[in-house]
Amino acid sequence: MSEIHTPRLLLRRWLDDDLVPLSEIHADPEVMRWIGDGSTRSLEETAEDIEAWEEEWDEEGFGIFAVELLGSGELAGAVGLYLADAPSAIAGEVAIGWRLGRAFWGQGYASEAAHGALEFALQDRGLDRVVAVCRTGDTASTNVLGKLDMRPEGTAQDPVHGNDLRVFGIDLTEFQG
Structure with missing residues (x-):
């Protein structure tokens, strides 16, 4: 299954028409503030992201979904799974992450999509x-992780950007579907 329906969202694989809306999300400094070094991403970099996410789907059987609003068909952002390579505390494990356009914040979409x-x-x-990892101080992501019942497991440091990170995890036995 590569589509998930939640009450308000469709999580699906990426389409060519998603490039421009996602690049607009990636161009917003507030959206990108807590991701990597906080830099915005160009149209070309966004295209590379989508290509890498699609390759991970093909190789691993999971990846980052496009998040579409069921009512309007708008692309709200991205959510999904990736094989973590850093920090060392989670290297080789499957991690969850998300990013939504600012227009979609504060409406429960991130929690709904991440739960799916x-x-x-x-x-x-x-x-x-x-x-999951999130940067220290990213209270919005920490709140989503709490709604997913993911538990704090410690801290780490981003080996590329030097940011302090909080590490969270959940086991199948703890998940309340």
């Missing part, structure tokens, strides 16, 4: 565990 992706990981893909 987490359920996909643990129930459809049969993973035993999913992890």
Whole structure:
């Protein structure tokens, strides 16, 4: 299954028409503030992101979904799973992440989409565990992780950008689908 329907959202694979709306999301400094070094991403970099996400789908059987509003068909952002390579505390584990356009903040979309992706990981893909990292101070992401019942497991440092990170995890036995 590569589509997930939640009450208000469709999580699906990427389409060519998604490039421009996602690049507009990536061009917003507030959206990108907590991602990587906080830099915005160009249209070309966004195209590379989508290509890499689609390759991960093909190689791993999971990846980052496009998040579409069911009512309007608007692209709200991205959510899904990736094989973490850093920090070392989670290297080799499957992690969950998301980013939504600012117009879609504060409406519960991130939690709804992330819950759908987490359920996909643990129930459809049969993973035993999913992890997440967020930068220290990113209270919005920390709140979403709490709604997913992901538990704090410690701290780490981003080896590329030097940011302090909080590590979270959830096992299949702890997941309330």
